[in-house]
Amino acid sequence: MPRSFAPLRMTSEVMAVPRTSENVLGRKEGSGLRKPEEQAKTPRFVPELETEIAGIRFQNPVWTASGTFGYGKEFAHLMDLNQLGAIVVKGISPEPMEGNPAPRIYETASGMLNAIGLQNVGARRFLAEKLPFLRTLRARCIVNVFAYSTEDYVRCIEILNEGEGIAAYELNISCPNTRRGGIVYGSDAKLTEEVVAAAKKAARYPLIVKLSPNVTDITVFARAAEAAGADALSLVNTFVGMSVDIETRMPRLSNTTGGLSGPAIKPVALRMVYQASRAVRIPIIGIGGIATLEDALEYFIVGARAVQVGTANFYDPGTSVRIVQGLRDYCQRKRLQLSDLIGSLKLPDGSAPRPNE
Amino acid sequence: MRSSANIFQMRDEIVAVAENQALTGGHFLLSLHSPRQAQATRPGQFAMLRMLGRSDVLLRRPMSIYNVKATSDPARRGSPGDSPAIIQLLYKVVGRGTSLMSELKPGDRVGLLAPLGHGFLEEEYLPRAHEADEILHVAGGIGIAALLLPAKRLAEAGFRQRLFFGGRTSADLVGVGDFKPLVRATLFATEDGSAGSRGFVTKPVEDYLARHANKKYLLMACGPWAMLQATVQLARRYRHSCLVSMENRMGCGLGVCLGCCIRVEGSGHEAYQRVCTEGPVFWAEKVIWDVARATCPDASGSRS
Numbered sequence: 001m002p003r004s005f006a007p008l009r010m011t012s013e014v015m016a017v018p019r020t021s022e023n024v025l026g027r028k029e030g031s032g033l034r035k036p037e038e039q040a041k042t043p044r045f046v047p048e049l050e051t052e053i054a055g056i057r058f059q060n061p062v063w064t065a066s067g068t069f070g071y072g073k074e075f076a077h078l079m080d081l082n083q084l085g086a087i088v089v090k091g092i093s094p095e096p097m098e099g100n101p102a103p104r105i106y107e108t109a110s111g112m113l114n115a116i117g118l119q120n121v122g123a124r125r126f127l128a129e130k131l132p133f134l135r136t137l138r139a140r141c142i143v144n145v146f147a148y149s150t151e152d153y154v155r156c157i158e159i160l161n162e163g164e165g166i167a168a169y170e171l172n173i174s175c176p177n178t179r180r181g182g183i184v185y186g187s188d189a190k191l192t193e194e195v196v197a198a199a200k201k202a203a204r205y206p207l208i209v210k211l212s213p214n215v216t217d218i219t220v221f222a223r224a225a226e227a228a229g230a231d232a233l234s235l236v237n238t239f240v241g242m243s244v245d246i247e248t249r250m251p252r253l254s255n256t257t258g259g260l261s262g263p264a265i266k267p268v269a270l271r272m273v274y275q276a277s278r279a280v281r282i283p284i285i286g287i288g289g290i291a292t293l294e295d296a297l298e299y300f301i302v303g304a305r306a307v308q309v310g311t312a313n314f315y316d317p318g319t320s321v322r323i324v325q326g327l328r329d330y331c332q333r334k335r336l337q338l339s340d341l342i343g344s345l346k347l348p349d350g351s352a353p354r355p356n357e
Numbered sequence: 358m359r360s361s362a363n364i365f366q367m368r369d370e371i372v373a374v375a376e377n378q379a380l381t382g383g384h385f386l387l388s389l390h391s392p393r394q395a396q397a398t399r400p401g402q403f404a405m406l407r408m409l410g411r412s413d414v415l416l417r418r419p420m421s422i423y424n425v426k427a428t429s430d431p432a433r434r435g436s437p438g439d440s441p442a443i444i445q446l447l448y449k450v451v452g453r454g455t456s457l458m459s460e461l462k463p464g465d466r467v468g469l470l471a472p473l474g475h476g477f478l479e480e481e482y483l484p485r486a487h488e489a490d491e492i493l494h495v496a497g498g499i500g501i502a503a504l505l506l507p508a509k510r511l512a513e514a515g516f517r518q519r520l521f522f523g524g525r526t527s528a529d530l531v532g533v534g535d536f537k538p539l540v541r542a543t544l545f546a547t548e549d550g551s552a553g554s555r556g557f558v559t560k561p562v563e564d565y566l567a568r569h570a571n572k573k574y575l576l577m578a579c580g581p582w583a584m585l586q587a588t589v590q591l592a593r594r595y596r597h598s599c600l601v602s603m604e605n606r607m608g609c610g611l612g613v614c615l616g617c618c619i620r621v622e623g624s625g626h627e628a629y630q631r632v633c634t635e636g637p638v639f640w641a642e643k644v645i646w647d648v649a650r651a652t653c654p655d656a657s658g659s660r661s
Binding site for chain 2: 067070077090095096097098099101102103104105106107109110111112114116119120121263291311313314315316317318
């Protein structure tokens with residue numbers, strides 16, 4: 001009997017590349033559409049994808065969404081993580097969480113339902129075991145923060161404040177799959193203000209607030225978060241949905257309901273990003289069903305300063321890197337800077353939406 | 358938690374269909390040309406198959422890797438030294454994904470993420486295999502797909518093996534010919550009595566364990582939750598070791614969606630382990646079996 005049944009072959013693990021001054025300092029923003037005589041002088045138009053949000057510079061505006069990309073390392077052997085603008089890690093709570101019983105996911109038409117229940121290693125183990133790897137990447141690390149109460153959100157942030165190499169926090173007030181916390185805060189404007197103000201006060205790093213789409217008027221929550229001191233908004237989290245097994249007449253998920261994500265939600269999510277970007281002055285990060293370059297471009301055009309790729313990471317891990325490349329090609333072809341694209345929606349009556357600056 | 362060193366052999370590739378052969382009872386044997394993935398495969402691992410250009414069927418489908426071989430052409434057997442170039446997936450049409458799969462034709466392309474997970478012959482399991490007088494494979498329906506490669510490798514290494522194979526009807530008993538040269542005997546059970554004994558596969562397993570109470574066995578089981586649970590109870594009662602290959606819905610196969618987690622001994626965030634990464638093969642005693650609706654009720658096809 002052989003001791004080992006197959007040789008262990010190590011294939012290309014991503015080389016750790018330290019951050020250099022180039023990508024931190026960045027260049028001056030381009031001037032957008034150039035006149036023909038200028039083109040003759042500079043035949044090669046180089047689009048600038050670098051983007052600034054909450055005082056942090058990102059090498060490009062394509063990020064991976066929380067809960068769909070683990071802690072980054074899981075994808076290191078499948079793609080070049082250094083091509084990403086940022087990695088938003090799985091929701092981190094002050095203490096480890098065990099999550100919900102199976103079944104936790106169910107595929108629906110062009111989408112999926114999930115009720116994972118925020119299973120995670122907790123803030124201290126995140127700092128000790130996950131952050132050191134993320135720090136070596138050119139992609140920025142954004143930590144999604146979850147808790148059951150305002151005090152615990154603050155406590156989680158205070159633990160994470162000890163970590164070096166975190167670019168920003170993403171405050172998760174929108175997870176629909178836990179009994180307490182999350183969406184409870186994200187569907188009550190007063191609680192949104194309360195928790196954002198407390199988190200902002202505690203946070204050593206800029207604060208992005210991730211909004212829930214399960215509200216009647218997204219602009220109320222966008223404004224509440226802005227008023228309470230949020231540096232940026234990301235939206236949307238998943239839509240609460242359900243599915244029933246007609247043979248057993250039981251819900252398909254142990255949690256009964258779950259969050260719907262994937263291409264199915266994109267038109268609704270896009271509408272909400274459009275509305276929110278007209279309601280607030282802080283930057284918006286668009287999330288919801290992004291699987292192609294075209295999807296991402298739509299979000300930029302309605303006002304998103306960056307986008308997050310979520311569910312597509314599950315079935316096609318190369319999606320986000322392809323979008324980065326595609327975005328560069330698109331800007332090159334259109335001779336547009338990213339900054340000219342953002343919020344460039346042309347409305348039928350000729351009016352332009354208020355730029356999101 | 359288990360080391361994830363295995364993931365470095367995993368590749369995400371677009372591969373061509375070599376053959377998609379219809380078997381009995383709505384089963385198919387899909388042969389995919391993918392030399393690098395075939396060569397990296399260890400017994401009991403699985404693959405995630407993606408139908409390309411179908412955004413209505415979004416997620417990949419987890420499938421046991423049934424077999425790897427040098428060529429899918431039975432006329433050209435390939436010489437014994439040939440390295441594997443074909444990955445074979447044995448599946449049953451149960452839903453939209455597998456229905457689309459059944460329409461695949463030679464030359465069609467699919468996405469394949471493979472090989473994935475920890476199989477039956479991990480280093481930590483081998484001492485128990487060596488201690489056993491015989492390896493008992495227990496398969497329910499399409500669960501058979503996880504067991505051929507372990508049986509082949511164990512047969513090459515000279516282990517005594519026996520197969521217990523149950524299904525609803527005789528048409529579910531696919532792949533039996535492949536096991537024939539590897540095992541000393543195969544015992545069948547069907548719910549309608551059309552082949553072997555009538556009833557569940559655990560009945561012949563129990564008879565066998567009762568008849569040979571002084572022997573030491575290692576059970577390797579794959580099938581529906583209820584069958585696994587009953588098999589595990591038998592193994593416990595007769596004091597034999599038992600490895601189970603678990604099924605669950607999966608979102609990614611990469612260990613990040615946490616959709617496939619099952620309840621295991623432990624607490625905190627370690628109370629749940631990922632079938633795709635820590636599994637799919639677990640020691641039976643590690644799994645918490647009496648959780649309500651621990652797995653999806655319609656999980657009769659492949660792993661999802």
